[in-house]
Amino acid sequence: MTERDRPRGIPPAGRFALCAALVSSIGQTFFIGLFGADFRAEFGLSEAALGALYGSATLTSGVLMFWLGAIADVWPLRRAIVLSSAVLALGALLVGQAGAVWMLFGGLFLLRLGGQGLTGHLAVVAAARHARRRRGRAVAMVSYGFILGEATFPLIVALLLDLVSWQQVWMLAAAVLAGLALPLLYGLARSLGSGGPSEGQENAAGGGSMGRRTLLGDGGFLRVLSVVLVPPVLVTAVFLHQGTLAELLAWQRTDVARGFMVFAAVQALLAFAGGRLIDRFSARSLLRFSLLPAAVAMLGLGLLPSGPALWLMFAGLGMTAGLNGVISAAVWVELFGTAQLGMIRGVYAALMVVSTALGPVLLGWLLGLGVPLLAVGLALAAYALIVPALLVPGIQGFAHKT
Numbered sequence: 337m338t339e340r341d342r343p344r345g346i347p348p349a350g351r352f353a354l355c356a357a358l359v360s361s362i363g364q365t366f367f368i369g370l371f372g373a374d375f376r377a378e379f380g381l382s383e384a385a386l387g388a389l390y391g392s393a394t395l396t397s398g399v400l401m402f403w404l405g406a407i408a409d410v411w412p413l414r415r416a417i418v419l420s421s422a423v424l425a426l427g428a429l430l431v432g433q434a435g436a437v438w439m440l441f442g443g444l445f446l447l448r449l450g451g452q453g454l455t456g457h458l459a460v461v462a463a464a465r466h467a468r469r470r471r472g473r474a475v476a477m478v479s480y481g482f483i484l485g486e487a488t489f490p491l492i493v494a495l496l497l498d499l500v501s502w503q504q505v506w507m508l509a510a511a512v513l514a515g516l517a518l519p520l521l522y523g524l525a526r527s528l529g530s531g532g533p534s535e536g537q538e539n540a541a542g543g544g545s546m547g548r549r550t551l552l553g554d555g556g557f558l559r560v561l562s563v564v565l566v567p568p569v570l571v572t573a574v575f576l577h578q579g580t581l582a583e584l585l586a587w588q589r590t591d592v593a594r595g596f597m598v599f600a601a602v603q604a605l606l607a608f609a610g611g612r613l614i615d616r617f618s619a620r621s622l623l624r625f626s627l628l629p630a631a632v633a634m635l636g637l638g639l640l641p642s643g644p645a646l647w648l649m650f651a652g653l654g655m656t657a658g659l660n661g662v663i664s665a666a667v668w669v670e671l672f673g674t675a676q677l678g679m680i681r682g683v684y685a686a687l688m689v690v691s692t693a694l695g696p697v698l699l700g701w702l703l704g705l706g707v708p709l710l711a712v713g714l715a716l717a718a719y720a721l722i723v724p725a726l727l728v729p730g731i732q733g734f735a736h737k738t
Contacts, residue, residue: 349466350477356459357481363451397449398689405682414525424450425513432506476611479661487600569695606658627720629655638710
């Protein structure tokens with residue numbers, strides 16, 4: 337291919353992935369966490385009670401994703417994205433109208449299922465399935481969508497809360513999702529082709545379909561999980577307990593807000609670089625190193641003064657999150673092809689959602705026991721150095737499946 341013939345710009349699948357990932361922000365932890373104090377005050381919940389409520393909603397949605405993820409293999413993308421957007425909008429509406437704890441739980445469940453679950457899942461599947469020549473760049477657009485939401489939505493919410501109640505913010509979110517996001521995503525999905533989900537799919541070498549039980553017994557799948565599940569668990573736990581960390585380390589709220597901007601910027605840079613490295617090498621080649629920046633970041637909490645620790649934490653988590661976003665999107669195609677990508681990503685998404693529900697519980701328990709932050713950092717550093725080094729080389733044995 338000559339330089340003139342080389343494709344440029346954002347791949348069409350990347351445009352859909354970017355917008356879908358951005359829309360899924362309404363159901364992500366960082367967005368819902370902005371209203372934590374309001375939820376506690378409105379419904380008389382303790383921090384532990386809210387954490388349990390949120391964890392239960394997340395866990396329930398994660399279990400459903402184990403089966404619902406496969407709709408990406410049997411439904412046209414445009415139909416699936418309408419469903420996920422509608423679920424997300426309904427969740428926002430229910431939270432805005434909640435007058436009792438059970439309504440809040442229902443709204444949080446739909447937000448987690450429609451946001452972190454289905455809409456984020458469809459963004460990744462579309463990018464990995466429909467972009468062949470520049471798959472790394474396309475899946476990087478998913479990370480850009482998440483990053484854009486993390487960088488802009490907290491500020492937008494803060495400005496809106498100065499003007500209207502938190503319930504009205506959620507009602508506005510529901511209106512935007514139903515009136516703007518849903519038709520936009522539907523149109524972008526249609527532009528990727530009107531054929532069924534099987535159109536243009538690649539099968540793993542050797543052919544044949546694979547069930548969920550077979551997948552969960554596959555050594556390559558399990559070894560990849562031991563690495564790619566760590567960043568979302570860690571980031572979710574740290575972000576949900578950001579208030580406690582701020583108290584322990586005497587961080588100002590304005591500095592934490594700036595830290596999120598650093599996180600977003602670094603995550604974007606590493607997603608950009610990671611997408612190109614995947615196109616040049618492979619997602620598996622990045623797995624051995626992706627956890628190291630987060631390990632250094634958490635070590636900094638126990639070793640550095642308050643100010644430097646804050647910036648290192650957000651930068652290190654951003655680096656690992658940026659790399660993991662593109663790795664976890666592309667690696668399944670390298671191992672298994674795209675024919676059952678929806679099912680495979682659904683199982684991964686279910687495990688990720690379940691683990692992110694348990695992560696904040698574990699970190700909260702450790703903080704409640706008074707475990708030093710240095711001990712937490714040392715444990716993560718040991719894991720990041722030892723586990724990928726031991727397990728990732730074995731993944732190369734599954735290269736025949738690409």
